[in-house]
Amino acid sequence: MMEVMAPEIPPFERFYLEHRDEVLGYLRRLLGQRAEDAWQETFLRALRAYNRLQHARNLRSWVFTIATNVAMDELRVKPHLPADGAPAAELRRDAFRELEHLTDDLPPTERAAVVLRYGYDLPYTQIADALGSSEEAARAAASSGVRRLRRNQ
């Protein structure tokens, strides 16, 4: 008898339904009104690569990585990572909710790092993937963003 195994890569439809709303929310944070085109481009890029995926680990951070790349393309910036050295600044979730309306004024890379960390709870290893940086640089970008938010408060 043939054994039917669940495929490791979920059908795209399931992946899409699971992540489409939060990715749109993320892109709204980064791009405002321009988010919808970037959102479509994000899922088209995901679909183009989907049949070449080797495993289904971290699909959530994978799609956030694509969305970050699309947003940085749209903003015509390269991720700019602040120099490390300053003491790490962290936020509690409720403190972020009070400050999140100010994220629009952050430089794009810091904005992406802060939103992914505090808005979507991604660990720094995955934020580093999204920014194409080291974990330390991702931590420094979020930290710098938090300090800037507090200054702008």
Add this chain to the structure above:
Amino acid sequence: MNVTPDLDARFREAALREGLVDVRFDVLDSPIGDLFVAATERGLCRISFWPEGMEDSLALTFGPRVLRAPLDDVRRELAEYFDGERREFDLPLDLRVAPFPAEVLAELARVPYGRTDTYGALAAKVGRPKAARAVGTVMNRNPIPIVLPCHRILGANGSLTGYAGGLDVKLRLLQHEGAMLA
């Protein structure tokens, strides 16, 4: 932040237009209940009375780029069939089965609307007169019921025998077609 139906539809259209989809599916309502239908670029590849688990099954057979999208031709031809306005389907099919099932399903497709045949007779037509049970297995695993009319195949004594959609559905399809039942 919810994706609007309009934005969602635009994405699905763009994905199809770019040819990025291995297999698309939809769920249609019909007089015999919800029907899960799926098609590749080559043609209709699945009809199922039970949507659960079908997306995973499609991903295994056709690839992981499984996307829900309207299947207008399939919807139209099935609606015409259930309205009594269509006796044969013109839909291209994408059948990915082994040679024996392919031969049996090709013979099955020749059983006309409103008529019935038996498992044994179908076995004889493919040159395997003793393979009635194997033919039954092929019917049981028919990937495209209704369009490939396994509901028209009965036991030697005229009994309904079995049907993936349930014997009541098999009986309703045969009555709908005006088939004479023993």
